[in-house]
Amino acid sequence: MNQAISSPRDLRQQALANAKRKHILSAATAVFIEFGLEAVSMREIAKRAGYTAGAIYSYFANKEEIYGALLAESLERLNAFVGEAAQRVLSEPGTAFDELRHSALAFYQFYRDNPRDLDLGFYLFQGLRPRGLGNEWDQALNMRLRDAMRPQEIALNKLGCNAKETDTELTAIFAHIVGVLLLNHTGRIRMFGKGADELMAHYLDHLALRLPKKKLL
Template sequence: MQARLDRQQAQSDSRRKGVLDAARLVFERLGIEGASIREIAREAGYTAGAIYSYFENKEAIYGALLAESLERLNAAVDAAGQDRTEPAELLEAKAGAWFGFFAANPRDLDLGFYLVQGMRPRGLTAELNFQLNDRLHDALRPCEAALQAMGLGAEDALRENTSLFAHGVGLLLLQHTGRIRMFGQDATLLFDAYLISLVERLQRAPA
């Protein structure tokens, strides 16, 4: 009996993953506003009714995709710098982890910043949008903690962390769109240089 239930659960999980994989492709192609359950079902090879047994609407599918992406992002950040003890080294490891994750996974950058639907979280409930934003912030909090360990107060650490994130995201967008080539620069090298400059500036600051 348990073996049969396990097989059914595995089959259900596989079908759900198939829906999400198909939806990712459809959202990339059409955006969330242009996408439809019917189009996602066609891409997945299922009926529209089968999709509704897993998700109530396309916004719920988008939210599930983004939530899964953010879990992978947080796993990457959590795993980074486990052998580091110095705050400056930890900052570099954690910041490099979130930057590297988005650099290696541009589709996750699209999801995380709603780039497939015009820069706004249309269709997501306020509660879900808050939860997703909070999970993104979870991936950035280790940098903030490292900045505080380097001697910054909470407000200054938040400001520096915000600037670091904004700088990194700007570079990622330049890389993602190919605009970085017009400057003949490398986004990762520029981000690393910003981090080094930030650490040196903080280390020079009077205690």
């Protein structure tokens, strides 16, 4: 039996609910970044969105759920950005190392160009530690973050790295990206007289030199 087609009224109500939810998330982003997750209440988020506190409970149970939704949406955009970059490089002649380089740079560039996503993704709300979301949220979000690194993992496998080598190199790339992003985001990078893009290129150039030559073919 075919499912009933939604009426125009139902569609309008759903569109309105989606718009309100998006508005709440937008307001919450600004409040979280300004004050930090721990210092913010649902009342403050509602005030910034122009709603009563009771109104936003129809969409989110608590501020942690709002934060989780924001981070999930951010990670979806990260995955889309990295995926598009991976498809572009696969459509052009190149080596497996070219694939590794471009996928790593795409991951870095997404956060370089989207500082709010960097705040959300790496818990930079005035030193906030990643707690309060619960194991289920944490596992799902961490999986999506790992998915964004999948093109790098595939490239390392193509280069002939075994499982242990792949895990080590992937962790090292991630750690370097995060370190460069944090230095750039906080302005600390200026004390070294270097640019973020320059440091990323330097790392990847030396990674190419460090990997066995046979693995770069």
